[in-house]
Amino acid sequence: MERYDLLYRLYEEFDTEQLRTYQEFVDLFPPVDSPVALEHWQTASEELDALKAEIRSAFPRTGDAFATLASLATRDQAFTGLDLYSTYGRRVNVLVLDVDETLRSAGRTDNEIPRDTLHLLTRFHEAGVPIVICTGQTLENVKGFLIQGLGNELVHSGTVSVVYEAGTGVFTPGHGAETKQLLYEDLDPDIGTTFRTLRSRVLSEAPDSLRRGCHLQGNEFNVTLKPNFETGSDEAHAVVEEALVYLLDLLDDVVGGVAGVDPDASGRARAYYAAEDPEIRGVLAARDADPAVDAAAVPPAITALFERIDVAYYEADAAEVGSRELNKVLGVEAALAVLGVDDPFALVMGDSKSDLRVMEWATDNDAGIAAAPAHASPDVLDHVRATDDLVFARGDSGEMLRTIYALNRLADAD
Known part of the structure; x- marks a missing residue:
């Protein structure tokens, strides 16, 4: 005591x-x-x-x-840091940070990372803590705002890594041949064919309501439909639900073609992903789009591909299809290997299901702790509250960084 x-x-x-x-x-x-x-x-x-x-x-x-x-750190932040140190007995030795709606938030920060947060990141850097930025954004976008906010010298110091496009690649300046890793190069051809076909058809075959109400984001291995309405609005909610059902049916048809299985109107993708994700199951039920078959009846050749493809629903924000073999966990592992962090104890901060996988990886491997903004995905909040309850207000990522900085200073003083 x-x-x-x-x-x-x-x-x-x-x-x-x-x-x-x-x-x-x-x-x-x-x-x-x-x-x-x-x-x-x-x-x-x-x-x-x-x-x-x-x-x-x-x-x-x-x-x-x-x-x-x-x-x-405030008194509360300091005592939370001490509680964490008492629980885990070690300092955080790497930061793994999502950007959108985590470090920055359109709701409170005009979509800019606050100066206070940027300054705290420089403090961690000066204390020898590597930083892994883990985002769905393109590398060019991330490099731009990092250099603008943190400075060229810090970004290229050799202790900063960027996992971009949700795991498509990893960029770690200052590491020679390992500076840029293209993780998609090892993907199976069937996955490449699936995503090329899906991306080429997704807008051209969409109903008028989706072509008017959504725009396409993502990359060669990620197809995301985002609403042309304010995130969280009733209009965005409705069009994202419609987009999810459409993407499931289109994926069903595309995967059937790749697997050489005849088309089937019974809703194989709806059945498989509804069984996987209660949020998807809820959307299908709400839109009277329940599948006509059970997931167990989906042909093995189709299931084998579905198991390698992720479908995600973000309420009133996005509907997404991505490769499970290109994800933030693999990107983080690759980044840590280049940074030389062989025994990680990370602060993982994020708001989405792709961030949740990194949090679960950290928990399962005793490799860190998780924190999330209060508006994060329900599954993310369930995980965070069940572990250390590190939930912070929208736009206030600095609160959690101060708490972890307190943890580290208390570890130094022990």
């Missing part, structure tokens, strides 16, 4: 709120050419140093760690 007693004393005896105010001002002060503003910054910096010196003096053994901890 000594650690808890020391932490309690830290937050009771010192003005940690003022300390954090000074630290935030010093860290995020914009570059300005104003003598008055610079003098204000200098005063805040001196006050910050003085408060930290008081903490160092009061805690001879843990003073450095506690001074940094109190300047960045």
